[in-house]
Amino acid sequence: MIPAMPATATTARQASVTAMRFGRVAAMGVLAVLILFAGVWGSWGTAQHVMLTKGRERGTFTVARCDGDVCEGPFRPVSAGARARGSAVIEESVAVRRGLTYDVVVKPGTDEVVRSGPAGVLFAWVPFGGALLLASVVVAGGMRLTRVAWLLAGAGAALLTAAFVVL
Template sequence: MRSGAPYKRSRRRRLGENVYGMLLLAKTLLMVLVATVLLVAGVWASWGNAYPALAGEERGTVRVTGCGDDACTGRFSADTGSAPVKVTLGQAVSGSPGETLDAALRPGERHAVRADAGGILYSWAPLGGALLLASIVVVGGLRMRRLGVGLGLLGAALLAGAWALLTF
C-alpha cells in the first residue's frame, strides 16, 4: 500500500459495520422506550390518588372510626358544611381509630385520600418505584450513570419522605 493512499475496506466489512451500528441504535432506542414507559406508568398509577390530594374539589377531615385488614372507615366532614358521609381510607395512610386527618374525596366515589404532606407524597409512591426501576434501565441499558443515579436517588427520596411523614 502506498503512503497517502486511502485504504478501502471491503464491501462485506462496510456492511457489517453498518449493521452493528444499527443494532446499537436499536438497543439504545429500546432502552429509552422502556425507561419512558416505566416513568409514564408511574405517573399514570399515581395520578388517581394524587389529583384529589393536590386539588380535590371536596376537601375536609376524616375521623377514623374503625380499621379492617386493608382499609379503614370513618366519617368525612366537608369544609363546605355538608352532612358527614361514611368513607373508606387506605389502612397504610389512615393512622389509628379516633384520629382526625385532613382528606379529600375522590371524584364520584366514597373513598378518601389524605390531603396533608404525607398523603400527597404517599400518593406519588408508584412514581417513586418507577423512578427506581427506570434508574436501573438507564444505568444498565443506556450506560448513563449520573442520570441513572439521579433518578434512583429521587425515587428513594420520594419513598423515604412518604414513609417518614406517615410514620412520625
Template sequence: MSPKKRTSSLQASLLPFARNAAMALVALLLVVAGVWASWGTAQHVLLSKGREHGTMTVTGCGEDVCTGRYDPEGAPAPRTDMTIARSVAVQKGARYEVVVKPDTREVVRTGWAGGLHAWLPLAGSLVLAGLVIGGGLRWTRMAWATGTAGGALLVASFLAL
C-alpha cells in the same frame, strides 16, 4: 466488498441503536406507568380547590379500606360511611385531614403527607427506570439522577407519613 459482508456490517451498526431505542422505550414506559398509577389519587390532592374538605377519624379497618367518621368543613352534617384506602400510614383512632373524591364515599389525605403518599408509584418507577437507564443505556449520570429523585421521593414520603 461482498454483499454478505455489507449486510453483516449494516446489522452490526444498527444493533446498538436498536438496543438503546428499546431500553429508552422501557424506561419511558416505566415512568409513564408511574405517573398514570399516581395520578388517580394525586389529582384529588393537587387539584383540591372546590372539593369537599374535612377531617376523618378512622373507626375500623378491613383488608383493603378503612372506614370512619367524616366531619366536613362548613355546614354539611358529619357522615359515618366514608372510606379511605388502607395503608401502613392509616391507623385506627387517628384523625386525618382529607378531601372527598367527587361522587364517591372515598376520601384522600391532603397536605404534604397525602401528596407524597399519592406519588409513591411514581417514586418506585423512577428507581426502576434508573436501573434500566444505567444498565441498558449506560447513561450513568442520568441513571443516578433518576434513581436519586425516586429514592428521595420514597424517603420524603416515609418521613411525612
C-alpha cells in the same frame, strides 16, 4: 503473510454494530419511558384529588375501625359546600392508624376519602417513585447512561424517603 480484510467487510461490520447499538438504546429508551408513564398513571388516580382540591370537599376523617383493606369513620367538613358523613372510607395502608384524625379530600361522587396535605401528596406519588427507581436500572443497563440513571434513582429514592418520613 496474512492478507488484510477488504475495506467493505469492515465497513459493513461497523454499520451493523452501530445499527444494533442504536436499536438497543431505542428499545431501552421506549421501555424506560413506558415505565415512567405507568408510574405517573398509577399515581395520578389519587394525586389528582390531593393536588387539585379547588371545588372538592375537604375535611377531617377519624379512623374508627378497619376491616380487611379499608378503614371507616366519620367525615367532618371544613370547606364550604362539603357535607358531613357519618361513615366515609379510606384505603387501609401504613398511612392510616385506628383512632387518629387526618386531613382528607373526598373523591367526587363517592364516600371514599384520600389524605391531603404534604403527606397525602407524597403518598400519592409513591408509585412514581418506584417507577423512577425501576427506570434507572433500565437506563443504566440498557442505554449505558449512568449519570442519567443516577439522577433517576436519586429522585426516586428521595421521593420514597420523603413519603416514608412524612407518613
